Amino acid sequence: MNSSEEIISILQEEIESYDTRTQRSETGVVLEIGDGIATVYGLDKAVYGELVEFDTGARGIVLNLERDCVGIVLLGAETGLHEGSVVRRTGRAADVGVGDALIGRTVDALGTPIDGLGPIETTETRPIEHEASGVISREPVNVPLQTGILAIDAMVPIGRGQRELIIGDRQTGKTAIAVDTILNQKGQDVICIYVAIGQKASTIAKLRGTLAQHGAMDYTIIVSSPASDPAPLQYIAPYAGTAMGEYFMSQGKDVLIVYDDLSKHAVAYRTLSLLLHRSPGREAYPGDVFYLHSRLLERSCRLTKEYGGGSMTALPIIETQAGDVSAYIPTNVISITDGQIYLESDLFFSGMRPAVNVGLSVSRVGGAAQTKAIKKTAGTLRIDLARFRELEVFTQFSSDLDAATQQALDHGKRLMEILKQPLYQPKPVNRMVVILYIATGGLLSDVPLDRVRTFTEEFTDAFAAAKPEVMDEIAQTGALSGAAAEVIRTELAAYKEQVSAQWQQ
Ligand SMILES: Nc1ncnc2c1ncn2[C@@H]1O[C@H](COP(=O)(O)OP(=O)(O)OP(=O)(O)O)[C@@H](O)[C@H]1O
Numbered sequence: 001m002n003s004s005e006e007i008i009s010i011l012q013e014e015i016e017s018y019d020t021r022t023q024r025s026e027t028g029v030v031l032e033i034g035d036g037i038a039t040v041y042g043l044d045k046a047v048y049g050e051l052v053e054f055d056t057g058a059r060g061i062v063l064n065l066e067r068d069c070v071g072i073v074l075l076g077a078e079t080g081l082h083e084g085s086v087v088r089r090t091g092r093a094a095d096v097g098v099g100d101a102l103i104g105r106t107v108d109a110l111g112t113p114i115d116g117l118g119p120i121e122t123t124e125t126r127p128i129e130h131e132a133s134g135v136i137s138r139e140p141v142n143v144p145l146q147t148g149i150l151a152i153d154a155m156v157p158i159g160r161g162q163r164e165l166i167i168g169d170r171q172t173g174k175t176a177i178a179v180d181t182i183l184n185q186k187g188q189d190v191i192c193i194y195v196a197i198g199q200k201a202s203t204i205a206k207l208r209g210t211l212a213q214h215g216a217m218d219y220t221i222i223v224s225s226p227a228s229d230p231a232p233l234q235y236i237a238p239y240a241g242t243a244m245g246e247y248f249m250s251q252g253k254d255v256l257i258v259y260d261d262l263s264k265h266a267v268a269y270r271t272l273s274l275l276l277h278r279s280p281g282r283e284a285y286p287g288d289v290f291y292l293h294s295r296l297l298e299r300s301c302r303l304t305k306e307y308g309g310g311s312m313t314a315l316p317i318i319e320t321q322a323g324d325v326s327a328y329i330p331t332n333v334i335s336i337t338d339g340q341i342y343l344e345s346d347l348f349f350s351g352m353r354p355a356v357n358v359g360l361s362v363s364r365v366g367g368a369a370q371t372k373a374i375k376k377t378a379g380t381l382r383i384d385l386a387r388f389r390e391l392e393v394f395t396q397f398s399s400d401l402d403a404a405t406q407q408a409l410d411h412g413k414r415l416m417e418i419l420k421q422p423l424y425q426p427k428p429v430n431r432m433v434v435i436l437y438i439a440t441g442g443l444l445s446d447v448p449l450d451r452v453r454t455f456t457e458e459f460t461d462a463f464a465a466a467k468p469e470v471m472d473e474i475a476q477t478g479a480l481s482g483a484a485a486e487v488i489r490t491e492l493a494a495y496k497e498q499v500s501a502q503w504q505q
Pocket of ligand 1: 168169170171172173174175176177319353354421422423
């Protein structure tokens, strides 16, 4: 053999062995599989969060990187997979299809349609996990996002790009607040995304029906990962929903995303982590459960003009046990968000619906975003209600009250009445302003308590019909001028005269 042939044969040998070396790190074999988790040997080059494919076509995400093997969570069924099955790297992070085609559809955590309305033609994909926008690209939150719920818009205002937690025990109307907020975005140019995690499929179907009935599916996407889904799908559902929202945000649009609910999300992650043999911490949650939600919610923000000017407002929901807000997951999410709407069972059962506890609910940034007219008319509401609650406790057993105390109590009771609001009837800003103006100004003091709600509703209807120009002015300017306030006063006095005869009956 001459020297050139020798060199060629060495080179050939090298090239062949190089091929098998890379091959080894691109594919692996399953060592163990069960409960939606696969331990795989040989994927030396796999990276955290990478999408892998099994020989059955099932997909998985790499979540544990150990010395000799990797832990993979399965996104599909385990059927057909066994020890020795081959796993292939895809070289890309788990992603989801995004785009306008998703609007009006119900999809699963992987973006696959589950509403039977045919395939979804998306042209772009976005990674499910994505780093949140940096400080430079963010703008302060100063544009309101109206929920249409008087108690919230008046006292716990939410701005576009804010993260406001809805927290409360089971069956206290948490979902109802989120749904009302979605309904109120009709015609406001806001894309809504409702992420359902660990709920009953029938509940999600019912919710879709409600949204469709009120015409809200025209601008809403539902990402559904019901209780029957494996834990990995429930785990990625909120990230997938956020990725869809980020697409619209990057287009300069405003997005509202509801995570219903993050307690179930934390439970799904705990299941995953325990199956991956990660060490359990407090309440058996893994150590990084804070990061689980902080990296999710940090992705909601308002971008500056240079970055598109879009925003994503997040309404995460947390369910508490017996009102315990100091449990592990509730305290974590309270500290991540920009405020919370606290719903109380006692209020709910006493008929105060929505059951917002005004004392414990706060909005840390929304005040800057509140509509001027609402800010002006609702100015004393919080203090008056706080005073009322205090007096109510002290005067429970005393029959002898001085006039000032009696008046403060009467005023408080009337304020509580106007804050009651039925389901699926969000109020526009101008209506709220009129109601707040007459209620906080003490103009309802002569209306019998049991008639306060119907009276204010009927008066506002009559006022809107008689003085549409004043209603339009409030809606357009977002402010209540002195002249407009005067018109409300005179109209109210005239209306009272008309109806007060019925009060005696
Ligand atoms: N403002 C309201 N007026 C009247 N009924 C209401 C109101 N808000 C909620 N409800 C009723 O209360 C019930 C519970 O509401 P909802 O499902 O929103 O609560 P939840 O806290 O999300 O419950 P879950 O614990 O099941 O998630 C529903 O039947 C709903 O119709």
